[in-house]
Amino acid sequence: MPTSVMIVDDHEVVRRGIADMVDAAGDLRVVAEAGSVADAVRRGTLTRPEVALVDLQLPDGTGIEVIRRLADESSDTRCVVLTSFDDDDALASAIEVGARAYVLKTVRGAEIVDVVRAVAAGRVLLDERSLTRRRAAHEDPTSALTPSERRVLELVAEGLTNRDIAERLGVAEKTVKNHVTSMLSKMGLQRRTQAVAWVAGQRSTTWR
Template identity: 75%
Template structure:
């Protein structure tokens, strides 16, 4: 799915992606609302999302898709190299970002890589994130760290309780505390966040 409010840009990217072997454009959207609706309905494997939309932001769309279509892997599509915006998108689960000025072949390469499960972030963005958050897990207790890893594997509170020999209520408390310390609000964000850490020196 391609999300961009400029039809010429959107169609151009769609044509490039559709022409690539093994790739198919299942939907296009020009607004955040349309992207959320189509994403929830079609559940695309990958979504390229512009950060600036007329009725919201690409970050709004990424957050919504994390709830309605958690299997969708998102790529930030932007015409400006804004560290803050890109970092915010990454924190919400974006797997990569590309500037609209890159060649079509590069966009196709990024789509293929993200579809295959890779996370593509340039050194500058990773360095900025490490400087801003030297070790996001440093404040977690040993129990919270164990719970973090199990949540990232998609386990429910009941499964985690059985795995660790704890009461389900205790696990719930650990999850609540862990989310607060990491600045996250949902389990799906934990899964995306832990996956992104595999590209850094944190974990």
């Protein structure tokens, strides 16, 4: 069955172009289109797409709000930011709300399709150019982690729960919870999904 996709962009020509390209892929199918935050939330809730391509600037809000509200309504929808803005703050906000990828509209159409497929398969991708600039501009957030916290970070990035990590390391679940709390604090993060996205970004050198 084709992967269901929703396109969120307030420019109809752009939206239709992306939709035609996605539909042409064969293994992907556009099930909804929206040009505003309200439409995106309403249609996303009704259709529950597997992947949503979301523009950042919308007439009644931002793509960040769309991603946050879709997460509240349907945790199964994986969101990809598709934007013209190569902006560090926007990238950070996208990561914070759980976006799986941050893609610039300057990429080739085939790359957008590749990203949708990868995100549908469970991968977390980020725009390498933006990540490279952020890594150059900011100190390594893992520099203050203890060896135990680094190991926990690796296991969190693999998708393991605290219980799974405790069993893997042979320690108490409470100990793992403490490590996770300390790790996130030292890295300046608030949620596990942000840590997963950060690790994925460090490992990713290409979308393909």
